[in-house]
Amino acid sequence: MTASAPVSVPVPVLPPGVDPAWLPPAVFRPLGTRRVQVSGSGPLVETVYGEVVHACDRFGGTAVRGTAAAPGVPYDVVLAVGEDGGPDPLGSEGFALERSGGVTRVTGGGPAGLLYGLFHLVRLGEAAFRGGRPREAHRPALALRMLDHWDNVAVHPVMGQVERGYAGGSLFWRDGLARSAPGELARVRWYGRLLAACGVNAVAVNNVNVHRTEARLLTDRVGEVAALADALRPYGIRTHLAVSFAAPVTLGGLPTADPAHGAVADWWAETTARVYAAVPDFGGYVVKADSEGQPGPFAYGRSHADGANLLAGALAPYGGTVHWRAFVYDHRQDWRDRSTDRARAACDHFAPLDGEFAPNAVLQVKHGPLDFQTREPVSPVIGAMPRTRLAVEIQATQEYTGQQRHVCWLGPMWSEVLRFRPGGEEGPGVGDLARGGGLVAVSNAGDDPFWTGHPLAQANLYAVGRLGWRPDADPRAVLREWIEMAFVPGAGADPERLRDGLHAVLDGSWRTYEKYTAPLGAGFMVQPGHHYGPSVDGYEYSRWGTYHFADRDGVGVDRSRATGTGFAGQYAKPWAEVYESAATCPDELLLFFHHVPYAHVLRSGDTVIQHIYDTHFDGVAEAEEARRVWAGLAGLVDPARHARAAERYEEQVRCAREWRDHINTYFFRKSGVPDARGRRIH
Numbered sequence: 249m250t251a252s253a254p255v256s257v258p259v260p261v262l263p264p265g266v267d268p269a270w271l272p273p274a275v276f277r278p279l280g281t282r283r284v285q286v287s288g289s290g291p292l293v294e295t296v297y298g299e300v301v302h303a304c305d306r307f308g309g310t311a312v313r314g315t316a317a318a319p320g321v322p323y324d325v326v327l328a329v330g331e332d333g334g335p336d337p338l339g340s341e342g343f344a345l346e347r348s349g350g351v352t353r354v355t356g357g358g359p360a361g362l363l364y365g366l367f368h369l370v371r372l373g374e375a376a377f378r379g380g381r382p383r384e385a386h387r388p389a390l391a392l393r394m395l396d397h398w399d400n401v402a403v404h405p406v407m408g409q410v411e412r413g414y415a416g417g418s419l420f421w422r423d424g425l426a427r428s429a430p431g432e433l434a435r436v437r438w439y440g441r442l443l444a445a446c447g448v449n450a451v452a453v454n455n456v457n458v459h460r461t462e463a464r465l466l467t468d469r470v471g472e473v474a475a476l477a478d479a480l481r482p483y484g485i486r487t488h489l490a491v492s493f494a495a496p497v498t499l500g501g502l503p504t505a506d507p508a509h510g511a512v513a514d515w516w517a518e519t520t521a522r523v524y525a526a527v528p529d530f531g532g533y534v535v536k537a538d539s540e541g542q543p544g545p546f547a548y549g550r551s552h553a554d555g556a557n558l559l560a561g562a563l564a565p566y567g568g569t570v571h572w573r574a575f576v577y578d579h580r581q582d583w584r585d586r587s588t589d590r591a592r593a594a595c596d597h598f599a600p601l602d603g604e605f606a607p608n609a610v611l612q613v614k615h616g617p618l619d620f621q622t623r624e625p626v627s628p629v630i631g632a633m634p635r636t637r638l639a640v641e642i643q644a645t646q647e648y649t650g651q652q653r654h655v656c657w658l659g660p661m662w663s664e665v666l667r668f669r670p671g672g673e674e675g676p677g678v679g680d681l682a683r684g685g686g687l688v689a690v691s692n693a694g695d696d697p698f699w700t701g702h703p704l705a706q707a708n709l710y711a712v713g714r715l716g717w718r719p720d721a722d723p724r725a726v727l728r729e730w731i732e733m734a735f736v737p738g739a740g741a742d743p744e745r746l747r748d749g750l751h752a753v754l755d756g757s758w759r760t761y762e763k764y765t766a767p768l769g770a771g772f773m774v775q776p777g778h779h780y781g782p783s784v785d786g787y788e789y790s791r792w793g794t795y796h797f798a799d800r801d802g803v804g805v806d807r808s809r810a811t812g813t814g815f816a817g818q819y820a821k822p823w824a825e826v827y828e829s830a831a832t833c834p835d836e837l838l839l840f841f842h843h844v845p846y847a848h849v850l851r852s853g854d855t856v857i858q859h860i861y862d863t864h865f866d867g868v869a870e871a872e873e874a875r876r877v878w879a880g881l882a883g884l885v886d887p888a889r890h891a892r893a894a895e896r897y898e899e900q901v902r903c904a905r906e907w908r909d910h911i912n913t914y915f916f917r918k919s920g921v922p923d924a925r926g927r928r929i930h
């Protein structure tokens with residue numbers, strides 16, 4: 249039974265065969281069996297109402313729109329917009345929830361807050377309707393929680409439809425055009441719905457490497473961006489666009505893109521005005537400049553602050569933001585040149601510009617100094633620019649972490665990054681330092697029926713929003729939420745076994761992956777180009793600046809101040825000192841910071857070489873065990889999901905063995921040191 253008012257924003261229909269991820273219908277049952285009132289105004293309130301109507305239609309409850317008192321029986325749930333008189337303002341995205349007198353009340357500080365409050369209610373399930381609950385207030389710690397899609401509009405001859413995409417084609421683009429068929433847009437809306445349910449509020453819809461076709465999204469093809477923005481808006485998602493710094497030349501026909509030329513600023517102003525005419529709530533631009541061949545301000549002798557501020561100026565009248573990426577380094581290095589260190593580059597370029605960026609310019613910094621390796625220290629840029637708005641960029645798409653063929657739950661890695669305190673124990677954490685700019689993740693989603701290729705990789709997508717809300721959240725608790733929503737509703741009689749099994753295969757999967765791949769923070773050692781599978785020397789003599797320097801005596805990069813590249817000195821104390829010495833450097837980062845002999849004794853008590861052997865044997869054993877546990881969950885998991893992951897576990901185990909054998913054999917041959925436990929090394 250539903251009430252009279254028309255539904256302004258119906259819940260999108262999930263296209264047939266597509267996995268509902270963490271929003272299977274059953275998670276709405278506790279809400280959908282009750283009498284629910286929704287009040288407040290604004291499009292997002294209509295979305296909330298649409299969700300409530302949908303749930304009640306399915307499960308027999310009653311949805312009422314407006315503020316009228318309930319005829320007869322009182323409401324069980326009241327969802328309303330407005331401050332609830334609590335001690336601190338909720339803010340537009342915050343909400344409060346409490347239960348007393350048999351009524352559960354969710355108050356959104358604004359319509360967006362009500363939407364997040366609704367999904368919180370859904371997460372709580374029956375617990376939201378039991379006994380009394382004292383008021384709890386929730387506000388996002390980071391105002392911007394964004395997914396960057398590295399989606400190409402046209403299929404790129406090398407990178408395909410989605411650069412570093414492991415989940416099929418793009419959700420947004422197909423064969424050079426925006427997806428526009430009704431079913432396709434419904435899927436985009438569903439994606440927005442999933443994102444809202446985990447707390448994401450922004451999406452950049454195209455690749456940071458702006459190729460010729462997508463460049464025109466900024467100008468004559470902005471209508472396609474507008475159509476995608478229309479599909480995402482009902483779930484509170486703002487749309488952003490990656491643009492080329494050279495656009496005034498390539499699209500505008502100007503002779504230069506120099507920020508100091510008035511005509512260039514005018515071009516950006518006019519172009520941006522047209523973007524806002526098409527997308528009034530447009531979020532802003534994402535820019536990869538002077539990076540891996542993309543054009544940038546260096547060509548004109550200008551700084552990156554000059555470049556960023558040019559675009560910031562065009563966006564400012566509309567409240568837009570430019571996300572300027574700090575991924576600037578020399579990608580044409582000579583491996584013989586030991587003085588250049590790619591890890592240093594971002595800090596060398598950007599730290600001197602602290603304080604020079606416009607108020608609506610955000611510097612978007614990869615979480616590590618290199619490139620989303622399985623283990624890296626936190627980028628020193630994050631602690632070095634207190635007067636700049638910073639966004640931290642993480643990579644949900646598993647470029648270097650198993651490409652969604654391996655299970656690699658990244659929540660613990662991201663959590664370590666976000667909790668790291670660049671200035672030591674007393675100082676702020678990375679999560680605090682990102683308040684000005686937010687958390688940005690390269691999306692791992694595509695048009696694959698499971699959204700993420702490997703069904704268990706959905707957990708990483710879920711965690712992006714949740715860690716953006718609360719960077720200090722316990723990743724295990726985030727994982728538990730996801731399990732409760734995505735799996736438990738279908739688990740039948742034995743949810744406990746399912747929960748245990750999922751935690752067993754996911755909790756430690758990042759460390760398992762780390763064990764069988766590049767050791768002790770050495771990084772890379774992947775096959776060049778596609779970055780899947782082992783190739784110890786794949787990047788050793790290349791131009792990318794990604795070396796490990798293994799020889800017969802030892803391995804690792806000396807990045808100390810005393811004898812190395814000086815990178816360790818880019819950190820503040822205590823880290824500059826901790827990383828400076830091999831005696832105090834954490835084991836897992838040892839080879840990132842130091843070149844040490846194979847007999848070097850780690851803080852764990854093992855030698856480097858024995859650690860390499862042990863972790864590689866252990867890592868494979870752990871992958872094999874995870875495959876066994878997963879097989880035992882058949883019958884508790886949706887058969888299609890189970891089959892897809894089971895198939896991928898075969899590949900994970902095969903590839904883990906390959907990694908083990910390459911790494912162990914390589915280091916045995918280099919060092920000549922046998923395994924102390926006499927296991928087989930080829």
Ligand code: GCU
Pocket residue numbers: 411412456457536540575619647
């Ligand atoms: C990595 C990745 C590229 C990507 C780049 C970036 O280098 O391999 O595909 O373009 O990061 O972040 O811009």
